[in-house]
Amino acid sequence: xxxxxxxxxxxxxxxxxxxxxxxxxxxxxxxxxxxxxxxxxxxxxxxxxxxxxxxxxxxxxxxxxxxxxxxxxxxxxxxxxxxxxxxxxxxxxxxxxxxxxxxxxxxxxxxxxxxxxxxxxxxxxxxxxxxxxxxxxxxxxxxxxxxxxxxxxxxxxxxxxxxxxxxxxxxxxxxxxxxxxxxxxxxxxxxxxxxxxxxxxxxxxxxxxxxxxxxxxxxxxxxxxxxxxxxxxxxxxxxxxxxxxxxxxxxxxxxxxxxxxxxxxxxxxxxxxxxxxxxxxxxxxxxxxxxxxxxxxxxxxxxxxxxxxxxxxxxxxxxxxxxxxxxxxxxxxxxxxxxxxxxxxxxxxxxxxxxxxxxxxxxxxxxxxxxxxxxxxxxxxxxxxxxxxxxxxxxxxxxxxxxxxxxxxxxxxxxxxxxxxxxxxxxxxxxxxxxxxxxxxxxxxxxxxxxxxxxxxxxxxxxxxxxxxxxxxxxxxxxxxxxxxxxxxxxxxxxxxx
Numbered sequence: 001x002x003x004x005x006x007x008x009x010x011x012x013x014x015x016x017x018x019x020x021x022x023x024x025x026x027x028x029x030x031x032x033x034x035x036x037x038x039x040x041x042x043x044x045x046x047x048x049x050x051x052x053x054x055x056x057x058x059x060x061x062x063x064x065x066x067x068x069x070x071x072x073x074x075x076x077x078x079x080x081x082x083x084x085x086x087x088x089x090x091x092x093x094x095x096x097x098x099x100x101x102x103x104x105x106x107x108x109x110x111x112x113x114x115x116x117x118x119x120x121x122x123x124x125x126x127x128x129x130x131x132x133x134x135x136x137x138x139x140x141x142x143x144x145x146x147x148x149x150x151x152x153x154x155x156x157x158x159x160x161x162x163x164x165x166x167x168x169x170x171x172x173x174x175x176x177x178x179x180x181x182x183x184x185x186x187x188x189x190x191x192x193x194x195x196x197x198x199x200x201x202x203x204x205x206x207x208x209x210x211x212x213x214x215x216x217x218x219x220x221x222x223x224x225x226x227x228x229x230x231x232x233x234x235x236x237x238x239x240x241x242x243x244x245x246x247x248x249x250x251x252x253x254x255x256x257x258x259x260x261x262x263x264x265x266x267x268x269x270x271x272x273x274x275x276x277x278x279x280x281x282x283x284x285x286x287x288x289x290x291x292x293x294x295x296x297x298x299x300x301x302x303x304x305x306x307x308x309x310x311x312x313x314x315x316x317x318x319x320x321x322x323x324x325x326x327x328x329x330x331x332x333x334x335x336x337x338x339x340x341x342x343x344x345x346x347x348x349x350x351x352x353x354x355x356x357x358x359x360x361x362x363x364x365x366x367x368x369x370x371x372x373x374x375x376x377x378x379x380x381x382x383x384x385x386x387x388x389x390x391x392x393x394x395x396x397x398x399x400x401x402x403x404x405x406x407x408x409x410x411x412x413x414x415x416x417x418x419x420x421x422x423x424x425x426x427x428x429x430x431x432x433x434x435x436x437x438x439x440x441x442x443x444x445x446x447x448x449x450x451x452x453x454x455x456x457x458x459x460x461x462x463x464x465x466x467x468x469x470x471x472x473x474x475x476x477x478x479x480x481x482x483x484x485x486x487x488x489x490x491x492x493x494x495x496x497x498x
Contacts, residue, residue, distance in 0.1 A: 026328040027399060030097075035244055038256070041090065045261035045262040046180075047314050048262075048315050049262055049315065055273040058227075061075060066220060078226070079228070083231045085235055085259075085379050085456075086262055087257075088386075089383065092386055093241070093245065094242055094247050094248075096243070100240055101325070105406045106398065107413065109413035120322075123374075127315075128319040128323060128343055132165070135161045136158045138308040141290070141301075158348065162347060166341075166343075183310055183311070187311050191307070194304060198295050203279070221452075225369070225372055225452045232376055234262070235375055236322070237322040240322050320343055323343050372451050373428050380463070381459050381460065385467070388467065394406075414466070418462070424455075430445065430450040
C-alpha cells in the first residue's frame with residue numbers, strides 16, 4: 001500500500017469515530033471519510049461470532065445423527081463455503097461506499113431490489129430477536145443464582161440486554177469495530193474454559209464417534225446445510241462493515257480477513273457445541289442456558305453467563321445496525337434512531353412468543369434452514385454481478401430514484417429478479433431437511449438435501465446468462481473495462497469532468 005493509502009487507512013475521522021455517534025447513514029461514504037484496513041474485519045467477525053448461539057448451532061450438526069468425526073467434517077466444509085461467500089459479499093463496500101443491500105440495486109434494479117431488501121430486513125430483525133433470547137436467558141440465570149425469580153425478572157433482563165444492544169448500535173460503525181476486538185479476547189478465553197469443563201463428561205468412545213454408528217451421506221448434507229446457513233445469514237450484512245475502506249482496497253484481502261475471521265470463530269464455537277451435544281447425548285433443549293448447570297461450578301458459571309450476554313450483545317449490535325440501515329434502504333421515512341426503536345419493539349414481541357410457546361431449539365433450526373432458501377441465491381447473484389462489472393459501480397446512480405443506469409425498466413432488472421426467484425424455488429425444491437422435505441428431492445436426489453448447492457450455482461449461472469448482454473453492451477459498463485473504478489471526487493463526480 002502507498003504512503004497515501006497508509007494515511008487513509010489509519011486516519012481518524014470525525015464522522016466515524018469510536019465512542020462518538022456515527023454521522024453517516026445509508027448514503028455513500030465520501031472519500032474524505034474513508035479509513036480502516038481489512039484486518040479490522042478479521043477482529044470484528046471473531047468478536048461477533050464467538051457466542052453461545054454458535055455453540056448451539058454446532059450442537060445441531062451432531063443432533064442430526066452424525067458421528068463425532070462426521071459432525072466435525074460438516075462444520076469444516078459448511079463453514080469453509082459459507083465464510084468464503086461472506087468474504088465475497090464484503091467486497092462491494094469499498095467500491096459503492098454504501099450498505100450491501102443497497103449495492104444490490106445494480107443486480108435487481110432500484111424497485112426490484114425491494115424484494116430482497118424486505119426479506120433482508122426480516123432476517124436481520126429475526127437474528128436480533130434470537131440473539132436477544134439467549135442473552136436474556138443468561139441474565140435470568142444470573143438473577144436466579146442471586147436469589148431473584150419470577151416473571152418480572154424476564155422482562156427486566158430483556159430490557160437491560162436491549163438497552164446495551166441499542167446503545168452500541170446507535171454509536172455505529174467505528175464503535176462496533178472497536179468494541180468487537182476486545183470482546184473477542186474475553187469470549188475466547190471463557191468459552192475455552194467451558195470446553196475444559198465439558199470434556200471430562202464425555203461418555204466412553206464418544207470422542208471418536210457414536211459406537212457403531214455412521215450416518216448416511218444424506219444426513220451429513222442436511223447437517224452441512226445447517227452449518228452453512230449460519231455464515232451465509234450474515235452475507236447481506238457484510239459490506240456494511242467494509243464500506244468505509246478506501247475505494248482501491250484489495251478485494252482479496254477483504255475476502256481473506258472477513259471470511260477468515262468468521263471461519264476461526266465459528267469452527268472454534270461449533271466444535272465446543274458438538275462436545276456439548278455429545279456429553280448431553282445430543283439434546284440441548286429449548287432452554288440451552290440451563291444445561292450449563294450439568295457441567296459448571298457456580299464460580300465459573302457466573303463469569304460464563306456474563307460472557308454469553310456479552311457475546312449476544314456483540315452479535316446483536318451488528319444485527320441492529322444492519323436492520324436500521326435496511327429500513328432506510330426501503331425508503332421508510334424515519335431516521336436510524338427511530339428504526340432502532342422499532343427493532344426493540346419487534347424483539348419484545350418475539351420474546352413474548354418464545355415465552356408463550358417455547359420450542360426455541362426447534363424454531364432456531366427451522367430459521368437456519370429457511371435462511372438458505374433466500375440468502376444463498378441473493379449472494380450468488382450479487383457476487384456474480386460484481387465480477388461481471390469488474391467492481392465498477394456508479395455511486396450516484398445507486399442512490400438516485402426514478403432514473404439512472406440502475407433504474408432499468410421501470411425500476412426492475414429482470415435478469416436479477418428472475419434469477420433470484422428461480423433460485424429460491426429450486427432451492428426449496430431441492431430441500432430434504434427437517435424443516436421442509438421436498439418430494440422432488442426424495443425422487444430425483446435419493447433423499448439428499450441439495451438446497452445449498454442448487455441455491456449457489458443455479459442463480460449465478462442464470463444471472464450471468466441473462467445479464468451479460470446488458471452489462472456487456474451499455475450503461476457505462478463493458479467487457480473491456482478496467483478492474484479499477486474510475487477515480488471520483490468526494491462529491492461523487494468523476495475526476496476530470498465539470
